[in-house]
Amino acid sequence: MFTTHDIERKGTDDISIAFDDFMQAFEAFKAANDERLESIEKRVSADVVTTDKLERINRALDDLTLKSRRPLLGASGGVARSALSIEHRNAFDTYVRKGESGTLRELEGKALSVGSDPDGGYLVPEETEAAVNCALKDISPIRAISGVRQVSGSIYKRPFAVSGPDTGWIGETAARVETATPTLAELSFPTMELYAMPAATSSLLDDSAVDIDAWLAEEVRIAFAEQEGQAFVAGDGVNKPKGFLSYTTVDNAAWEWGKVGVLTSGVAGDFAASNPGDILIDLIYAVRSGYRANAHFVMNRSTQAEIRKLKDNDGHYLWQPGARPGEAPSLLGFPVAEAEDMPDIAADALAVAFGDFRRGYLIVDRLGIRVLRDPYSAKPYVLFYTTKRVGGGIQDFDAIKLLQFSA
Template sequence: MDRLEIKAQFAVTEDGTIEGLASVFGTPDRGGDVVHRGAFAGASFPIPMLASHDQKDVIGVWNSGEETPEGLRVKGQITVSVQRGREILDLIRAKAMGGLSIGYMATSKTPRRGGGRDLHKIDLFEISVVAIPMHPGARITSAKEHPMTEKTETPDIAALEAKMADLEKKADTTALVARLDKLEAKANRPQGGADDPKEPTAERKAFAAYLRLGDAITAEEQKALNQSSDPQGGYLAPAELSSEVIRDLVEFSPIRAVADVRGTTAPSTIYPTRGDSTNARWVGETQARTASTITFGQKEIAVKELATYVDISNRLLADAPQAETEVRSALAEDFGKKEATAFVSGEGVLEPEGFMVNADIAYTANGHAANLSADALINLMYAMPATYRNAGAWAMNGTTLATVRKLKDGDGRFLWQPSYQAGQPEMILGRPVVEMVDMPDIAADAFPIVYADFKAYRILDRVGLDVLVDPYTQRTNGMTRIHATRRVGGGVLQAARFRKLKMATS
């Protein structure tokens, strides 16, 4: 809410029906604010009736309201069937609670000369029965059977001010007024009443020092920030900063989007392979036939395991609920990047076998150690059998792709062709391009480009990312240990469906 104002006069009946002026138009309240007619044009009823703006103290409902020349006149019902409603009704009759206060947000306002604001448009959230009104004219006029003032019509403002002053002299309301002033001041500050940003908390000062100096901050500043030991959780940002986490961009090669991905329940999978063709020949009627030998082999793809754990302080988990979510997100990003890198260049022992390290994949020489040759790319593509070539795609990193986009054929036409349709990839020599950040850069003796039918690369998922939260084993240290495991395998099934471009040795 922007502010909680007391600007009202109302009447009640025995059954709790209540009518009143929730806001007075045209005259300033004690804070200098003036509400103008039309400010409540968009008000929607019914709205809650509260006691002293306590959301836990609902005493009824306002059923209707309309703007009149003097202000916003409302009608509602105190719930007298519950004890709290009867108590409030008795306090109104005893003149202990004599005003209405609106809870609202000012959506159109201008500053007034000398202080205060002109309020032209207001979003009304609730109207409360209160003891001390903000506006001198916001007083209860009558309760029909129990008169509250001498008149039920709009009261004389000057007379009401005099009565209010007399009442304040008789009753010591200093502490209550001071508390209301404090609440009003906080409600008018940015951030919904947060501490004055001109006077930062000790935690905010210490955090600012940590951002500037790192671990060189003083012992007092460390005490203001430290929620756990530095290697095991570090410093917790002040509450007003910890709700947002700035994340670095994590890029990884989209191998899964183009490869053949399968699930498995075994630690490895064996694929039978067939080598030679038969030795069939054309023969005459009585000519001897020749024998054929077919060799069979097998290709095994073993499932590998990727694992780690993170210790995080229990206090940090309690004070920053998003901390565990961020840990899980970081694990998923790291595991995704690590496995994508392994699919490209994994050594095949502890990691999956990357297609760039498979010794059976042939290559085409570029002929130069630093400059890409357009002719070499054409030679590479057409060195593959037509069936594989027509299903293939190029793979390279962004730096290499930038170089390829500048290449032209002998007629001055670019080899690279842009995509003119949403969702369709870019093309080189009529075949799509997949940008893979884990591919090597152009350098002497490097393999910066591969052309392949990537369905010949098999990925086996044994276990998805398994995250286990262990709050017990490290509890004596005030920590929770979060374990993460991923079991996945990968390997080239048919090397003939891949071909690499090799830069010359300098």
């Protein structure tokens, strides 16, 4: 019979085995890529068999990376809940299973809940909201590295100084001149409605052994994460967050506030033929030192597969796997966040981003996730129209730089 200790040890062993498999695959990848490079030097073009072998190992590395990022399910924590919280959870459970909303309406009336009514749905319990938001952070790569702020209103406004007060050195007894007052501007981050509509059967809702809160959180988190991920990268700001690739770009040498600085690879749709990794070093040092300590590279797996093949002048690979299970891979010593919504390497594509996203990009969550039960639209199934409000945009234009694959 397994004990809790046995289960925990088995989980640890599984992670260690998976990590060992990944490291062995990476060593095989390096050997195959070295063989490919040697073939190119000898024959001018790479051997087809070697290239196919390299691509198979590359795909295996991608599969192992994706598996390592899947969040563990069934994790529990001892969260002490107030009597009101427990009552709300029970009332919400009754509403979801049977459609009875009287008790839930009374509780939300007592709490002076806004924006939650029979037409707009009812707020989920705090534990369910926390589970969804935690899962979103595990799944969404941009949310995991960006700044996140919760608000109770529909918009978050952040003032910033366009120009600070005049300062300078002065002697102890010298006359003080009057300084200019700072000039302030304002960034606005409106929250937009994001929805998902999972469906349930009557037998599922009647099964008392099913944790309805956990089921609902599991159903909506993937849908929310996929929509968020796309918006945080390339959203146009119309009824959705504005992605960091959607802002006006400018050559980094002429950077100014309100625009995102860009470096170019020198070749349309590719790295330079000689010393291809140099542009990645330039991208790192395009970011000021204060932002580099917590910086990340952001790219999709196709771009990462190309960069994985690059070496420095001493023959060392620029890309390295995580040192421990669950740790992100690194590029030139900085962690890599894999975002599938980033574009592939192509002519003029902004395929690589680098910077301190926690300071550079802000995600705004309005408190509360709402659910509206609909047993009529898709009989015999019951639909659950689930909504949350999310906003996002760049809050510090100096913290993020982009690499464009253009001449």
